[in-house]
Amino acid sequence: MILNEEQQLLKDSAKLLLSENAPMSALRAMRDAGDDHMPELWSKMSEAGWPGIVIPDAYSGLEFGYVGAGVVLEEMGRTLALSPFLSSAVVAASLINQLGSEQQKEKYLPGIATGELTAVLAADETGFFDLSTIETTASASGDDYVLSGNKRGVIDGHNADLLLVVTGGDAGMSVFAVESGAEGVTSKTRLIVDSQRAADITLDNVTVSGDALLGSLGGASEAMEFTIDVAAACSAAEMLGISIETFERTVGYLKEREQFGSKIGTFQGLQHRAAQLFAEIEVSKSAVLAALQALDANSEKRSVLASMAKAKCSKVVRNATEEGVQMHGGIGMTDEFDIGFFMKRAAVCRQAYGDYHFHADRFATLRGY
Amino acid sequence: MYGTELNKLRQELYMAIGSTDALNFDTDSKGALVRNWLRSKANSIEGGTTEVQLNIIAKRILGLPA
Numbered sequence: 342m343i344l345n346e347e348q349q350l351l352k353d354s355a356k357l358l359l360s361e362n363a364p365m366s367a368l369r370a371m372r373d374a375g376d377d378h379m380p381e382l383w384s385k386m387s388e389a390g391w392p393g394i395v396i397p398d399a400y401s402g403l404e405f406g407y408v409g410a411g412v413v414l415e416e417m418g419r420t421l422a423l424s425p426f427l428s429s430a431v432v433a434a435s436l437i438n439q440l441g442s443e444q445q446k447e448k449y450l451p452g453i454a455t456g457e458l459t460a461v462l463a464a465d466e467t468g469f470f471d472l473s474t475i476e477t478t479a480s481a482s483g484d485d486y487v488l489s490g491n492k493r494g495v496i497d498g499h500n501a502d503l504l505l506v507v508t509g510g511d512a513g514m515s516v517f518a519v520e521s522g523a524e525g526v527t528s529k530t531r532l533i534v535d536s537q538r539a540a541d542i543t544l545d546n547v548t549v550s551g552d553a554l555l556g557s558l559g560g561a562s563e564a565m566e567f568t569i570d571v572a573a574a575c576s577a578a579e580m581l582g583i584s585i586e587t588f589e590r591t592v593g594y595l596k597e598r599e600q601f602g603s604k605i606g607t608f609q610g611l612q613h614r615a616a617q618l619f620a621e622i623e624v625s626k627s628a629v630l631a632a633l634q635a636l637d638a639n640s641e642k643r644s645v646l647a648s649m650a651k652a653k654c655s656k657v658v659r660n661a662t663e664e665g666v667q668m669h670g671g672i673g674m675t676d677e678f679d680i681g682f683f684m685k686r687a688a689v690c691r692q693a694y695g696d697y698h699f700h701a702d703r704f705a706t707l708r709g710y
Numbered sequence: 711m712y713g714t715e716l717n718k719l720r721q722e723l724y725m726a727i728g729s730t731d732a733l734n735f736d737t738d739s740k741g742a743l744v745r746n747w748l749r750s751k752a753n754s755i756e757g758g759t760t761e762v763q764l765n766i767i768a769k770r771i772l773g774l775p776a
Contacts, residue, residue: 468729494730533733534744610761659722666751670759674752684751688744692730 344630348408355416358389363422365679371423372536378500383424387456392430395571396438400450407571407636411578411629418582421686423537425459427575428497432694433460433505435571440516440556440564449503449518460518461501462568463492463542470695472565475509477544479517479558484551488517488525488544496693498540499530505555506544513559523547535685569703570643572694573651574632580654580690581629584622587665587683591615594669611668618664621657628653645707652700655691662687711763714753721750 344352362385371379386392394410396402403409410431417426434453437460438446452458467474477490488506498504504519504526519526525547528540556564592615595606605611632650635643662684666673673680691697725732725747732743754760768774 465730468731494733496730532735533730534735534748535733536735539730539733608761610764663718663751667754667760670755674755681748681751685748688725688747689733692733696726698726 344408344412347405348412351405351409352412352416354389355391355413356419358385359416359420359422363417363420365421365682368421368423368536368682377530377538378425379423382422383456386424386426390454391426392434392456393454395431396434396450396454400438400446401454402434402450403454407574408630408633410575411633414575414578415582415585415629418579418584418686418690419586421535421583421682425461425497425501427572427579428461429453429459429501430456431575432462432568432572433501433503436462436505436516436564436568437518437555439567440561442556445518445552445555458503459497459501460503460505461495461498462507462572463495463498463504463519464507464565465494466491468494470693470699472507472509472514472569475507475514477506477508478510479508479512479515479554481558482548485548486517486551486554488519488547488549490544492540492542492544494692495540495542496533496537496689498542499528499538504542507561507565514561514565515558516555516561516564517549517553518555519544519547519549519553523549533689535682535689537689566644569695570632570636570647573647573700574629574636574643576690576694577625577629577632577647577650577654580651580658580687581622581625583683583687583690584625584654584658584661587661587680588615588618588622590680591661591665591668598670600670605668614664614668618657618661621660625650625654625657645704648695648700648704648707651695652697652704655697655700658687659691711754711760711767714750715760718750718754721747 363382390403391413393402394405395407398404414427430453437449453460466476479486479488501521504521506517506519508515525545528542530538530540533539595611598605628650632646635646665680666684669680672678724743728743735744
């Protein structure tokens with residue numbers, strides 16, 4: 342399971358673009374200024390065409406596929422680059438592409454592909470990703486629909502132009518494309534631990550026209566399952582990047598740092614933990630690539646592989662980032678040193694789009710337990 | 711050592727139960743959950759890391775050879 346030449350080239354160019362435009366210092370600067378996004382980075386990513394990576398050519402996308410999205414996300418994980426790439430260009434775009442009519446795809450996808458339009462999936466209502474507990478309702482009113490409900494903890498939801506609101510109730514699962522500025526939509530933004538923002542969104546009798554309904558009323562389940570697969574596999578790729586970068590920095594430190602008269606890398610206890618983590622990361626690389634390839638091939642195994650990748654990488658990133666801080670000792674726990682930033686981002690990635698438990702359960706259910 | 715490691719597990723559990731709400735980093739007490747989580751990581755380092763404590767137990771208490 343290896344990347345083909347094009348995918349490798351994309352990975353290399355991603356590494357370059359991100360090291361030039363999104364080094365750790367950029368994240369610190371954003372945080373210290375109290376800003377909530379990185380517009381210059383998004384601009385550079387848009388110039389490179391990345392927001393169109395999974396969007397079909399017919400709608401101005403690169404149609405590069407999910408392995409492409411994954412390698413970019415892995416590199417983003419390595420530099421902790423902050424952008425709406427995962428939430429908008431990958432997850433939201435995939436949902437629109439899967440569920441939308443021809444007109445809807447033509448309406449939204451080109452804007453997303455150029456980076457001008459950002460969209461975000463607004464599904465969670467309890468703080469946990471769980472489609473079975475959705476209470477937001479959509480009632481028909483002539484040709485229009487009236488939406489009411491609350492969405493909680495939408496990461497990247499504070500700046501998105503378009504909210505893909507998942508509704509439930511008697512009408513069944515549906516998705517509506519709601520403009521974030523629409524009347525009746527209020528949003529409360531909160532600062533989260535990795536300096537991103539999450540939005541709690543209230544829809545108070547928001548009227549949307551009939552063509553805001555993606556697909557048919559009550560017909561969103563299958564497309565939502567696909568979107569979960571995309572979000573899981575791609576979020577796993579980002580967590581993989583975080584794990585790898587943290588691990589490499591930590592091994593480097595073990596080789597340099599001296600305490601008690603020796604390089605701490607000579608201590609067998611630490612060597613064993615590092616070697617264990619090495620094995621876990623290798624396995625995670627395979628899990629992520631398998632999940633991404635299954636998406637590109639539209640294989641029937643894609644859901645199992647996606648949840649497996651997300652569950653596995655959630656565990657590994659937790660381990661890698663905790664060990665990263667611990668093994669760096671006294672400097673690891675400071676703000677001045679970068680390693681803690683990886684742990685904070687990992688906490689957010691682990692929660693988004695279904696945590697370990699959600700995906701372990703989904704994996705088990707899909708396998709017939 | 712035992713207490714700080716247990717506390718790290720406890721804080722991880724709180725974070726898991728806490729959902730995306732637990733990620734809040736507000737400066738008032740609402741952000742306390744994530745701050746406790748972060749602080750717990752430092753507890754296993756300051757005052758002698760977990761690793762040093764394990765060495766002490768191994769050598770001084772169990773008498774394992776150096």
